[in-house]
Amino acid sequence: MAPRGRPAAAMPKRGGRKRLKFRADDVCSERVTVADYANSDPAVVKSGRVKKAVANALQQEVKSLCGLEASCVPAEEVLALAGDSCDSSDGLEPRESLSTRAASRKKKSKRHKESPDGGGGEEYPIDVWLLLASYIRPEDIVRFSLICKKAWTVTCTAAFWTRLYRRHYSLDACLPLRLRPEAMAKLRCLRACVIRSLYHMYEPFASRLASSPALPDTTPSTLNNSRCLLFWCKKIQGNRQEAMWEFNFKFKKQSPRFKSKCCKGLQPPRQYEEVHTNPDQDCCLLQITTFNFIFVPIVMGMTFTLFSLGVSSDLRHRRVRLHFQDAPERRGRRPGPEQGLQVVLDPVHSVRLLDWWHPQYPFSPKA
Structure with a gap:
């Protein structure tokens, strides 16, 4: 019971009507945010729909701008066409209804769906x-x-x-x-x-x-499963007038599996096939210079599977170990020491890897 002389306070009713946050008389385009639309970020608007207060306020605003024609259109259609009505000119077509604009908009979208590539470009000779x-x-x-x-x-x-x-x-x-x-x-x-x-x-x-290294870091992966096309050695003159030996291994790199599928439809025209002919395509030359002659068995036609570069036994030079097999190795399996043919060059003065476009790469006799 309330004390005497004081009126009893009215208890608020549950489920009562909530006040609208937006009103028709104070809504303008500046107060409408991106979060009020259906395609906004779901983290901002959990429901993913336009609030009813915003919809009613926008409907009243469009009615006051467009006249009596907008009063016969539902609120959902007004919201969908609000952008078209704002972009229109200053009353050049006042009698055109919004339903006609919606129909033309559907026809345009249908045309774009039928021709997704777009025919608006020009083809030059x-x-x-x-x-x-x-x-x-x-x-x-x-x-x-x-x-x-x-x-x-x-x-x-x-x-x-x-x-x-x-x-x-x-x-x-x-x-x-x-x-x-x-x-x-x-x-x-x-x-x-x-x-x-x-x-x-x-x-x-x-x-x-000139800035690239003589032996890139990707040499082991680049030469993996490459086929040895040619091998030769020759005697050269060193910097200190000492005789040195140069061993050359010409490899054919393994082309990717997806290359034939992707480039199948991009072959040069027949009249220009000779222009694009290159017998040294995907080829490289592994050039190893040693201080003395080392016997190397015949490795032409074999598959190169392992490249190892270490320190020589005298701790002053390098040591190169090459491994060849008759067939390419399978993925995840390294060749054993008892399989294939192993070539060890020690001591080594320098190691270089030359691609087919390098100035010091030897010309093919078929070029």
Whole structure:
């Protein structure tokens, strides 16, 4: 019981009506946030739907802006077309109903679904791409060929590689006989010869070779399961007028399995097959220099499975161990010492790995 002289306080009823946070008379576009829409972040709006107070307030605002036509449209359709009504011009089409706009919007979306690739682009002739290719740097050729199919076709032509060679050729360049201008008239292996000549004449490519190590850290993984195509050794003169021996192993790198599937439909045109012919493609040369002659058995035709570089027995030089097998090794299985053929070179003066585009890589007789 309440004390005398004081009115009893009214107890609040449960489930009573809640006051709306938004009102129709004070709602404007600046107070509508991204979190009020259905496609907002679910972490901000747990329900994922527009609040009823916001929907009613926006409906009243659209009614006051659009006139009587908007009063016959449900609130959900008004919210869906609110963006279209705001982007429209200042009353140029006042009689156009929102339902007509919704129908045209559905037709547009249907057209976009039918043509997902989009037909708005223009297709330029191949002469335009050949003209643009005259201004492409050698290091940007791959990016240029990925623009479209015609740009890639231009990089397959003999005219493209001939112009690239003439653009960077200089009279003071010291080139082998096969890379001189009179020998570039041959179409066979033209692309490979131009790439090799760029490592003689083009400064960014030459500096790249000078800064790269003679034996990269990825050599064991690069030469794994490579096939030995050729082996020879020769006697050379050392720095201190001492006779040294150079052992050369020419390997054919194992191409990835996915390469044939991806590049199956990107073969050069038939008229330019000779331009892209390269007998040394995916080949490299392992060059090992020793202080004295070491007998090496015949390893041509065998698969290279192990490369080990350690310290020599005199602790002053290096020691190289090579392992060959008749068949490629399986994944996760290392060859045992009793399997295959093992070659040990000790002591070793230097070890280098040369790719087919290196200036000191020997030319193939088929080039």
